Amino acid sequence: MEPGVIEAARSMGASPLRILLTVLVPEALGPLVLGLTFMLVALIDFSAVAGTVGGGGVGNLAMTYGYLRFDTSVMVMTVLDLIALVQSAQLLGNVVSRKVLRR
Template identity: 90%
Template sequence: MKADWSTFWPKVVDATGETVYMVLITLALSTVLGLAVGLALYATRKGGVLPNRLVHAVLGTFINVIRPVPFIIAIVALAPVTRAVVGTMIGTDAAVFPMTIVATFGIARIVESNLLSVEPGVIEAARSMGAGPLRILLTVLVPEALGPLVLGLTFMLVALIDFSAVAGTVGGGGVGNLAMTYGYLRFDTSVMVVTVLVLIALVQSAQFLGDRVSRRILRR
């Protein structure tokens, strides 16, 4: 059965809103958590401001285990945990949980790699002025690496749009669910084309916004 576009457009708008909701909530949560994990990973490395081999090894192992897992497998594997935490495995709120878990560790590695690019002399200068480890991390390293960090978060934002589409295929709602339910399962090419165009528009908007913000920061 082909979609009646005179009444189908509201479904497209609602699905797009669900996708934006999933992506923005996940980005906010995973940015806070990923920044914390990334800072801890950087600080505890050998030669860091708070070196701790055990903590660094544990964090690194978690990241290396979770990051390579394809998201479609991660969302299924985390389903029991999602049910325990959220109360359901279906819907946008249920999709946010596994998306946040996966994105957190991706952002943590982005944070670590960008902090490593900061000149060591900046850290030494802060130490010579009496700055403690926490102050160095939050008021020296993060501002110094802010431009590249924004670019890294832009990359993750685009990845989250992809994650949301995958989540939609297993009941997560959003554009992915619309494409699966009304496009793929009903063999409606027009629905598939529209959903792909919506996803492309979201990706282009995210990339444009991230590039603009990072350029403005780097010019300071």
């Protein structure tokens, strides 16, 4: 963000709290949403990996019922479910970020 925006708000008599709420937060909302989207995708990834080493969750389902019991259909479906979950989270995050991005 350009420093002139904060300077203009300050010259119009805006308080520091008003500058924070009406200038800084709206400008940073798009990248914040993208960061939250990245964290959500990483959380899905970590839960799947934790499941493969015995931590429970979707990865445990894929390992126990798919890989160890040689049931390929269960393993393929859990992998496809994980892919769909990650893609939908990423798409939703990108759409919300585009809506709030101020450019």
